[in-house]
Amino acid sequence: DESRYSELSNQVTDVFHIAAQINNIADYDTLKESNVESTRNIIRFCMYSSMKNLHFMSSVTTTIHHDKDILYENEYTDSKLLQSGYAQTKWVGEKMCELALQKGLPVNVYRTPLIGPSSNGKIFRDDDLITYFSEMFNLLGIMSKHNQPILDIFPCDLLTDIMVEFTCNPNNMGRIYHMRNKYADIEQWFNKLNCDQVEPNTFKKLCENFNFEKPEHKALRKLVTNIFMEKYSYMDSTNIYKYSSNKFLHSFS
Numbered sequence: 001d002e003s004r005y006s007e008l009s010n011q012v013t014d015v016f017h018i019a020a021q022i023n024n025i026a027d028y029d030t031l032k033e034s035n036v037e038s039t040r041n042i043i044r045f046c047m048y049s050s051m052k053n054l055h056f057m058s059s060v061t062t063t064i065h066h067d068k069d070i071l072y073e074n075e076y077t078d079s080k081l082l083q084s085g086y087a088q089t090k091w092v093g094e095k096m097c098e099l100a101l102q103k104g105l106p107v108n109v110y111r112t113p114l115i116g117p118s119s120n121g122k123i124f125r126d127d128d129l130i131t132y133f134s135e136m137f138n139l140l141g142i143m144s145k146h147n148q149p150i151l152d153i154f155p156c157d158l159l160t161d162i163m164v165e166f167t168c169n170p171n172n173m174g175r176i177y178h179m180r181n182k183y184a185d186i187e188q189w190f191n192k193l194n195c196d197q198v199e200p201n202t203f204k205k206l207c208e209n210f211n212f213e214k215p216e217h218k219a220l221r222k223l224v225t226n227i228f229m230e231k232y233s234y235m236d237s238t239n240i241y242k243y244s245s246n247k248f249l250h251s252f253s
Contacts, residue, residue, distance in 0.1 A: 009049040016055045028085040035089035061087035073176045106173040116153035143195040144203035
């Protein structure tokens with residue numbers, strides 16, 4: 001409805017573009033409509049009638065693969081190095097925001113890690129990787145010793161608080177922010193499950209032979225064993241997911 005569109009355009013001052021189709025094994029073409037075209041439409045709305053502040057939630061997956069010692073917030077990864085369709089769509093979204101910024105639109109880009117439950121534990125999703133992994137460890141009664149125990153998980157309420165705070169000061173706009181939680185530790189995260197830790201090879205065998213009932217657990221079985229069997233760079237989810245099959249994609253999507 002064009003009249004409603006114009007009405008909203010004249011009323012709205014800030015737009016938070018957080019929605020996305022998150023799937024680290026789908027290709028770019030599969031995710032383009034949801035993640036790229038939606039961003040194009042949001043930018044068009046933000047520039048219609050009057051300029052609005054745009055807050056675009058990207059992902060650390062756009063920064064994982066690069067050929068530099070340090071990737072700073074004002075830098076971009078070479079798109080040829082991106083290994084997942086999801087990361088590619090977020091990279092394109094960032095570049096679209098950059099072009100919009102050059103045309104005068106106030107834009108912030110937030111490169112976020114894995115978004116976790118709220119800091120008080122009262123807000124969480126029951127269908128994300130953290131929940132499924134926790135359920136799997138609880139069923140097994142064990143978890144694997146991890147050769148790289150740091151997993152960056154950012155509490156959802158702290159992230160939204162920061163983003164809202166940025167709207168109060170125009171000087172915060174026009175930037176890219178790396179949202180990192182350096183205190184996140186996967187061992188502390190899962191220790192509350194009171195699971196015994198075993199060697200990765202033992203964990204892999206038990207996990208592969210366990211009769212999981214949930215389709216999600218069956219689909220994630222290979223993923224969770226790969227996470228603890230291999231050594232990856234920070235949040236290197238693309239390398240983990242590429243081992244999965246089309247059957248896994250169908251089950252997990």
